[in-house]
Amino acid sequence: MQTLEKLSDRLFYLPPFQKTDRPILAAIVGDNQTLLIDAGNSSNHAKHFKEQLASYHVTGDILALTHWHWDHVFGLREMDMPSIANIMTYDKLKELQELSWEDKELDKRVEAGIEISFCADAIKLELGSMREVIIPDPTIIFEKRIKLNIGGVTCIIEHVGGDHSPDSNLIYIPEEKTLFLGDCLYANMYAEKWHYTIEKMYNLLGKIKDYDAEIYFLSHHPAPLTKDEFASFASLLQTSAELTNKHKGKIEAITEEMSSRFGRNLTEEDLEIITYFVNGYA
Known part of the structure; x- marks a missing residue:
């Protein structure tokens, strides 16, 4: 409990x-x-x-x-x-x-x-x-x-x-x-x-x-998230939205640029959020 x-x-x-x-x-x-x-x-x-x-x-x-x-x-x-x-x-x-x-x-x-x-x-x-x-x-x-x-x-x-x-x-x-x-x-x-x-x-x-x-x-x-933790989460959402729009929902291009921007390999959470934006892209 x-x-x-x-x-x-x-x-x-x-x-x-x-x-x-x-x-x-x-x-x-x-x-x-x-x-x-x-x-x-x-x-x-x-x-x-x-x-x-x-x-x-x-x-x-x-x-x-x-x-x-x-x-x-x-x-x-x-x-x-x-x-x-x-x-x-x-x-x-x-x-x-x-x-x-x-x-x-x-x-x-x-x-x-x-x-x-x-x-x-x-x-x-x-x-x-x-x-x-x-x-x-x-x-x-x-x-x-x-x-x-x-x-x-x-x-x-x-x-x-x-x-x-x-x-x-x-x-x-x-x-x-x-x-x-x-x-x-x-x-x-x-x-x-x-x-x-x-x-x-x-x-x-x-x-x-x-x-x-x-x-x-x-x-x-x-x-609860600290201010820095939340800023990191918000940045992930903001960047995913931005790159989905920039690359017109092409997931490979999105993940490649995001990994480059963040200077690291993407996590499962990163990839899941990108997928959600791609799913909603029209």
């Missing part, structure tokens, strides 16, 4: 768990309220997070969703507190509320290309055979940006979109110089080929640069 990590008196996070696709969950402790980030992928995930927080005498008061995907919202009922979502996330949750999550229906959606096989497998493993999923409506709905004052700490939630999910939000805590990016910098998985698109990546990286952060959270990375 994951163990809660304390970065400061204001900032706690529960690391991800890859086997059942549990994302990072986090808590921002203000003088008056505590903001939780994401609801988890099941009641058990949410319950575990709350129990871990209780060991530090922390209780959540309000919750912000980064986007609509199942692994970030299935624990919403267990969290049992007011929640914040943008209008696009709200609309997608209304759709999820109508779906069955039993094996037969999940398998049908995978076969039809509506659901991802990887996600269906993780749902079965995380939720087991007794599978009741109830997703409450979010409480506070916004369009572009919302700012919270939870006492000594402000939390800025901005809808930024991206390839992974058009409804993606980032959450910025200026007093902690911490930026929660959810899944916004990951590829579009709801497609025949997982991919990035150049324009969306440029737009997203531009928005992220506007925030002065020292700590960066990506929901399925095992630990």
